[in-house]
Amino acid sequence: MEYREQLKIIKSHKWNEDPGPAERRPKKKHTKRKAGAVDIVVWLIQLAASAFLLAALCILGIIPFKFIVLLVTILLVLLLLTRFMQRRAYKCRKKRRSGKGISICFSILFALIGGYALKANAALDKIAIGEESGQYTEQHGIEVTQRPFNVYISGIDVYGDITQNSRSDVNLIATVNPDTHKVLITTTPRDYYVTIPGVSGSACDKLTHAGIYGIDTSIATLENLYDTTIPFFVRVNFTSVEDIVDVMGGVDVESELAFTTSEDSGLVMDVKEGKNHFSGKEALAFVRERQNLPTGDNQRGKNQQALLAALIKKAMSPMILFRANGMINSVAGNSETNMSEKQIKALIKMQLNDGKGWDIESVAATGDDSGKQWCYSYDGGPLFVTVPDWSKVEEIKNKIHAVSK
Incomplete structure (x- = not known):
């Protein structure tokens, strides 16, 4: 076979063509986003605020037991929801909200309510007289x-x-x-x-x-x-x-x-x-x-x-x-x-x-x-x-x- 005919056959093969832009780019490896330290800290703050709220309401002592149980359930659900949002953000390929903003709002709210309860308890102590002195037993x-x-x-x-x-x-x-x-x-x-x-x-x-x-x-x-x-x-x-x-x-x-x-x-x-x-x-x-x-x-x-x-x-x-x-x-x-x-x-x-x-x-x-x-x-x-x-x-x-x- 003549040289010119061989050259035509070689040029007709696609593998010899210049690759397009998409083919030239190396493929990226999909990696899971690692949990951020900030997310963990925010979740721990929410946990602490929830515990503070429960402790303050128990000290106040006016909330019926059935409402305390309901509150504990709600607090646990909110903690699990925040954790779920964080983990979903870690695993997802696209950028997703990790719930930091919601968690911070919950923490502030719980802290305010807990402080409110402790202030009310202190004021009640001022109104009720005689307990420290032993009067009116x-x-x-x-x-x-x-x-x-x-x-x-x-x-x-x-x-x-x-x-x-x-x-x-x-x-x-x-x-x-x-x-x-x-x-x-x-x-x-x-x-x-x-x-x-x-x-x-x-x-x-x-x-x-x-x-x-x-x-x-x-x-x-x-x-x-x-x-x-x-x-x-x-x-x-x-x-x-x-x-x-x-x-x-x-x-x-x-x-x-x-x-x-x-x-x-x-x-x-x-x-x-x-x-x-x-x-x-x-x-x-x-x-x-x-x-x-x-x-x-x-x-x-x-x-x-x-x-x-x-x-x-x-x-x-x-x-x-x-x-x-x-x-x-x-x-x-x-x-x-x-x-x-x-x-x-x-x-x-x-x-x-x-x-x-x-x-x-x-x-x-x-x-x-x-x-x-x-x-x-x-x-x-x-x-x-x-x-x-x-x-x-x-x-x-x-x-x-x-x-x-």
Whole structure:
């Protein structure tokens, strides 16, 4: 075969052609992306934040066990989800999100909630007095979620420091039955003309003057009047009432009457018959007013009951959890109670666990407030007082005993 013919045959073979760009490029080997140290650190931070949240909620001690179990499940699922996203990103040929951003957001959220819980726990410790000193050991032994009990709610007529002795302008007894979910709110006029056990002997005085001798004296006076036992008290002042209502975002109160408050109440405003939405300052003026009310202190006591009932109803809402820390901090230093921290937490936990509403009934002691009498604690002359209607006092006794069964 001639040389020229051989050359034509050689040139006709494709393997001798110049390879294209794709054929010239060497093939890359596909390798799995190795786990980054940053991803691992972020996941460990999420794990630590989850543990911190659980520990903080256990220390707070108000979350029912079933919710704790649910929370543990959610936290584990979130940890597994973050880990899954990281591993998927390691194995995938294409660049994928490893979940670092989501993990960091979860960690911040858990840390904030845990800190919120610890702050609420510290504030509760400030409100519950007597535990460190060993006082009220008998009262602290009462199972408040198992048996009925009475709480004396005393409102002193001052701003600021709650520990100062002062007249008690608000005198309410809340009879609580945790089994039937009933609450009876009893109000007694500040000018009720009664004896003060251990102080006045057989002489009578205004109920409000009992507060000058201490909270225990006010309790003994009401126990003697209604023939009942009042193991617990809550003491509040003007500051705490304003703060609690404001932290709650205001409160809706049903007023029996339409009236205008006087300057002595702290704020001049119009109150309409029926539902009113009050801020803290407005709520305080509502319960302080008596000059422009037809029955004076008797109606003021009913207004105080209306505010307390409204506060209880709003406090029973699940949404209150988002305001709980603010509420507790607002009353720390401006209120006190001899209930133990454990008892307070037990009541909150019970409410969160069953979520039941409360049947709230109000009753007010009445009497004749048209005259003056000599009072044990004041020797400057007779003072206006409210002479008890003893038939009404007897009726209240029976109601308290009925709710306490």
